[in-house]
Amino acid sequence: MALATHTILIADDHPLFRQALKQSLSHGMEAIQWLEADSADAIEQQLQKHPDLDLILLDLQMPGSHGYSTLIHLRSHYPATPVVVISAHEDGQTIAKAAHYGAQGFLPKSAQPQQLISALTQVLEGELCFPDSLTDQNSAADHADIGHKLAELTPQQYRVLQMFAEGLLNKQIAYDLGVSEATIKAHATAIFKKLGVRNRTQAVIALSSLDIDSRPL
CATH class of the missing domain: 3.40.50.2300 (Response regulator)
Structure with a gap:
């Protein structure tokens, strides 16, 4: 059909x-x-x-x-x-x-x-x-909390968090997104608050908790 x-x-x-x-x-x-x-x-x-x-x-x-x-x-x-x-x-x-x-x-x-x-x-x-x-x-309940928190991020905040995970500095992120470094710092503050973490390292660890452990070829 x-x-x-x-x-x-x-x-x-x-x-x-x-x-x-x-x-x-x-x-x-x-x-x-x-x-x-x-x-x-x-x-x-x-x-x-x-x-x-x-x-x-x-x-x-x-x-x-x-x-x-x-x-x-x-x-x-x-x-x-x-x-x-x-x-x-x-x-x-x-x-x-x-x-x-x-x-x-x-x-x-x-x-x-x-x-x-x-x-x-x-x-x-x-x-x-x-x-x-x-x-x-x-079994999905283990990561439900971080999942709900991640869902609260705006698309721009989510993109900034992804770039944190890539190891980019605030200055590099600001350049790539075409915004000021102050804007990135404001996004970072909002991200930390929504994820319940204190810094970008903890934010990246929280994001990485959603990774799949075993990776088939």
Whole structure:
């Protein structure tokens, strides 16, 4: 059955995977406008250009993203845009946390094209789609507090926090964002307050707590 026109963003930092995924899905999903992003910052740029995105296919690990941090940010600031996590991590804890942080679905990268098409069609029709193995989401509670705090950051504050994690100085961040150093210091103060930390080191540690420990090749 042909779908109505939809715009879907594939967010993954591996160009070959993005291309292969797009080709696989295109065979069974008609009238789709495909967009791509290779970093958390690129996702934000695509959302600014295409605020009416119908779906984001999100890899949890890419430049500028700390595990679930980008998922949390997207669900907080773009709640009308469904996010489906597609990941090489297929363990129950990863799936449960993705669900806890607001993903509408979870797809393992090992899934067959027809499984992907079926799952995405479900989500586009307003349904949730998770593996049958998802039975317990209690394990996600460990990081719920930092997740809620991170969701309170504005998009600009979130970007500054990402740049803190990259080790950039206030002067460098101010230059890259085209604002004054005083503005960055004000953002930093707000970030520390919202995250309940005292300095940028603690803020980065809090952000890093959302990272995924094991990283498959």
